Amino acid sequence: MKVLTAPLETQNYCRNRRAEGKQIGLVPTMGFLHEGHLSLVRGARGDNDCVVVSIFVNPTQFGPNEDFQSYPRDLERDCCLLEAEGVDLIFAPTAEEMYPTNSATFVEVAGSITKGLCGASRPNHFRGVTTVVSKLFNVVHPHRAYFGQKDAQQLAVIKRMVSDLNMDIKIVPMPIIREPDGLAMSSRNRYLNPEARRSATVLHRSLQLAKGLIEGGERNAEKVIAAIREMIEQAKLARIDYVEIVDVEGLEPVEEIEGEILIALAVFISEPRLIDNLHIRVPSK
Ligand code: PAF
Numbered sequence: 001m002k003v004l005t006a007p008l009e010t011q012n013y014c015r016n017r018r019a020e021g022k023q024i025g026l027v028p029t030m031g032f033l034h035e036g037h038l039s040l041v042r043g044a045r046g047d048n049d050c051v052v053v054s055i056f057v058n059p060t061q062f063g064p065n066e067d068f069q070s071y072p073r074d075l076e077r078d079c080c081l082l083e084a085e086g087v088d089l090i091f092a093p094t095a096e097e098m099y100p101t102n103s104a105t106f107v108e109v110a111g112s113i114t115k116g117l118c119g120a121s122r123p124n125h126f127r128g129v130t131t132v133v134s135k136l137f138n139v140v141h142p143h144r145a146y147f148g149q150k151d152a153q154q155l156a157v158i159k160r161m162v163s164d165l166n167m168d169i170k171i172v173p174m175p176i177i178r179e180p181d182g183l184a185m186s187s188r189n190r191y192l193n194p195e196a197r198r199s200a201t202v203l204h205r206s207l208q209l210a211k212g213l214i215e216g217g218e219r220n221a222e223k224v225i226a227a228i229r230e231m232i233e234q235a236k237l238a239r240i241d242y243v244e245i246v247d248v249e250g251l252e253p254v255e256e257i258e259g260e261i262l263i264a265l266a267v268f269i270s271e272p273r274l275i276d277n278l279h280i281r282v283p284s285k
Pocket of ligand 1: 028029030056058061129132133151154
């Protein structure tokens with residue numbers, strides 16, 4: 001397994017693999033890997049001849065009061081995990097290599113898809129994500145790129161960018177990986193103290209409650225949202241950022257639950273803000 005930090009060297013490595021007729025799969029990450037990331041890597045390993053994993057804590061997607069400085073990092077451990085998964089190349093640039101001082105270009109998906117949900121409380125977050133993902137795509141030129149469904153809005157925004165900009169890359173969505181008690185895996189779970197960790201299961205439990213209501217015939221989005229909020233508000237240390245039911249493509253709020261919908265939530269559990277979602281297909285009447 002190779003570890004490179006320079007974009008140009010990485011570009012040359014990937015160009016040579018493509019010239020050999022190899023299919024390249026890219027797994028973009030911010031490191032501090034867990035089973036969720038490794039499931040993306042295994043997906044990429046199954047579909048491609050060459051697997052590239054990027055590890056870069058991207059400063060442009062963090063707001064001024066967010067956890068960029070304290071975001072967990074452990075490159076040595078990440079390298080061991082990725083070597084065991086048979087990864088071909090780790091691309092781990094520094095911030096200076098990714099954003100030289102004269103860097104002045106951003107890629108932005110406009111409209112409600114980036115303004116609602118997480119975009120409402122993290123105003124420039126998706127602009128940072130689409131900029132860095134475009135740069136990673138330009139460096140690696142993968143045939144396929146793998147993203148987790150836990151970050152459902154990120155996935156929808158990246159699909160939209162790829163389609164709008166005619167990028168010749170297949171975006172492969174991968175299922176949410178959960179702890180045995182249902183908590184979605186996230187690098188930020190490590191911020192939870194034992195009491196907060198117990199409370200954090202309320203995200204998944206409230207989504208299961210919503211699923212049960214919808215399976216029982218409830219179609220009024222407002223009522224389902226109210227039931228979710230009531231359950232979360234009773235959990236210790238929990239403070240809701242948002243609970244919404246939206247259509248899966250444009251992420252616009254729906255009034256009536258039908259077709260393909262996403263129940264998305266963001267909740268502060270003590271300090272950390274956790275997100276989770278449930279994608280449901282409800283037959284139209
Ligand atoms: O999902 C993440 O870890 C990041 O947002 C990504 C896609 C690697 C871009 O920095």
